Amino acid sequence: MATSTNIVEFPSRGMETHPDFDAAVESGQKKPPETVAASSRFDVRDLTISEAGTKGPLGLRLTQAELYPMRQAYRREHITALRLLTLAIGRTQRALNAAAAQDMVDADTHIQKLQVLLPELFCCRRLGDGFGTIINSLMSAFEVLSGNTPDVRQIRAMNTVLQVLKEKPFLSADEADDHVDVLESVGLSPYPAELVEFLSSE
Amino acid sequence: MLADALLKPGPRANAAKNALRRFDESLLPVYSIKEFKAGALTKYAWLHGKLVTTGSWEKTLTQLRNSSMSPFRGRWVSTALEALEAAAHQNRNVKFGDLVSKHGKLATDDAVRCERYRLSLRRIIMRAWKKRRQTTSSVVDELSCYPEGDVIEERGLIELGEVDCCPKDECCLAAELRRHPEIVKKMKAAIALQPPKDENVKRVQALRSLTRSGQKLTPKRCRHLGDAIFAYFCPPDAVVLTTNIADLRPLAEALGKKAEAP
Numbered sequence: 001m002a003t004s005t006n007i008v009e010f011p012s013r014g015m016e017t018h019p020d021f022d023a024a025v026e027s028g029q030k031k032p033p034e035t036v037a038a039s040s041r042f043d044v045r046d047l048t049i050s051e052a053g054t055k056g057p058l059g060l061r062l063t064q065a066e067l068y069p070m071r072q073a074y075r076r077e078h079i080t081a082l083r084l085l086t087l088a089i090g091r092t093q094r095a096l097n098a099a100a101a102q103d104m105v106d107a108d109t110h111i112q113k114l115q116v117l118l119p120e121l122f123c124c125r126r127l128g129d130g131f132g133t134i135i136n137s138l139m140s141a142f143e144v145l146s147g148n149t150p151d152v153r154q155i156r157a158m159n160t161v162l163q164v165l166k167e168k169p170f171l172s173a174d175e176a177d178d179h180v181d182v183l184e185s186v187g188l189s190p191y192p193a194e195l196v197e198f199l200s201s202e
Numbered sequence: 203m204l205a206d207a208l209l210k211p212g213p214r215a216n217a218a219k220n221a222l223r224r225f226d227e228s229l230l231p232v233y234s235i236k237e238f239k240a241g242a243l244t245k246y247a248w249l250h251g252k253l254v255t256t257g258s259w260e261k262t263l264t265q266l267r268n269s270s271m272s273p274f275r276g277r278w279v280s281t282a283l284e285a286l287e288a289a290a291h292q293n294r295n296v297k298f299g300d301l302v303s304k305h306g307k308l309a310t311d312d313a314v315r316c317e318r319y320r321l322s323l324r325r326i327i328m329r330a331w332k333k334r335r336q337t338t339s340s341v342v343d344e345l346s347c348y349p350e351g352d353v354i355e356e357r358g359l360i361e362l363g364e365v366d367c368c369p370k371d372e373c374c375l376a377a378e379l380r381r382h383p384e385i386v387k388k389m390k391a392a393i394a395l396q397p398p399k400d401e402n403v404k405r406v407q408a409l410r411s412l413t414r415s416g417q418k419l420t421p422k423r424c425r426h427l428g429d430a431i432f433a434y435f436c437p438p439d440a441v442v443l444t445t446n447i448a449d450l451r452p453l454a455e456a457l458g459k460k461a462e463a464p
Contacts (some may be wrong), residue, residue, distance in 0.1 A: 077305075081344070119301060119314075120301055120304075120305075122314065123301050123308050123309050125308070125317060126308070129321060133324075133325060136322060139318070173321075173324060173355075180325065187395045189212070190322070190325070191325075192318055192322060195318075195319050196211050199209065199246075200214045202211065
């Protein structure tokens with residue numbers, strides 16, 4: 001790394017490549033842009049920055065609090081969530097592009113790949129109830145779709161809420177409720193089908 | 203109706219909302235909000251609390267079925283409950299694929315179901331309360347003795363606050379109801395022709411207290427009046443829209459009014 005920058009180099013022991021990434025990038029193929037996100041196995045705590053801060057080559061002093069304003073930023077699930085959300089947003093965008101090109105099989109393939117990311121995203125729900133609410137809504141929406149491909153409006157809505165979640169993974173449950181309205185407004189059901197059936201059975 | 207429209211997403215809510223759209227104007231008495239909070243919303247909050255405190259969908263289901271205080275006991279279609287129990291039991295050790303090695307207990311089927319239902323219920327309850335005054339074209343018959351309050355989340359549990367009216371002397375509806383003892387008498391007569399179930403017995407007792415001197419309309423009696431309030435206060439040219447048509451229709455018809463199901 002060039003010494004003229006003040007970027008602290010990540011320690012190499014934390015830079016394991018995620019196996020999924022390797023599988024996705026075949027020899028000679030260009031790596032898809034969505035796979036540039038941080039690996040889940042990288043631990044931010046590996047950074048050698050003291051509580052008192054560190055001085056870069058340009059004299060810039062950064063404390064841990066400035067680098068990571070929220071304590072949750074250290075959490076493994078935060079990093080996993082950001083990585084998976086980047087993938088998920090990429091999938092919805094590709095699905096939209098495929099739909100625009102009238103290639104519904106390709107669109108559906110990307111949607112399937114989005115759907116299989118959701119269980120692990122739900123495992124990152126310790127980030128907060130807002131995070132859990134949105135991922136739960138997306139999982140429920142897919143369950144109710146029962147394998148049908150969401151239409152363009154629905155994919156766009158999914159893309160919107162995923163982008164919100166990537167920007168604000170610690171959003172409150174009340175904030176999340178408002179964003180789930182976006183999914184509902186395009187006919188996606190945000191609640192697990194069996195729960196709805198149970199609640200309606202009285 | 204309000205519970206169907208707000209607390210039962212899917213076909214039940216759609217049916218309720220479509221029924222409301224059949225009319226040019228719809229009026230929601232605040233008494234409905236009071237009944238909604240003390241009834242269906244309280245049950246939902248109880249279920250949400252069980253999910254929070256047990257942290258397990260399977261344990262919550264057991265509570266639903268067995269607990270003598272369960273507000274759902276005997277009132278829910280048992281097949282729906284059985285199907286849910288069977289699914290929970292069958293999958294209790296199922297993990298989200300290999301995610302358990304990475305995320306531990308969080309990835310077990312039981313924990314995932316519990317959390318998904320908890321988050322869903324939380325949203326259903328909070329949205330329902332937020333939208334309670336938006337389901338009809340207007341809200342009428344405000345109750346001076348009933349503080350609607352706010353529904354909040356505290357330490358993970360949903361707090362509904364006060365569910366009954368809090369009169370200084372007696373319920374604010376008492377004076378109006380006492381102005382027309384003949385209407386009260388007609389309603390008592392209509393109930394007498396109905397099956398002698400607990401709900402009807404309590405309603406007659408509450409109505410009787412209105413015509414007897416020295417008896418107050420307490421918050422408890424006010425709640426027992428239930429459908430009698432809707433029949434009494436429904437404008438003559440309006441229709442009472444209710445999912446409880448069996449109880450409400452005799453009362454409405456006794457007063458020359460109409461009641462319809464969604």
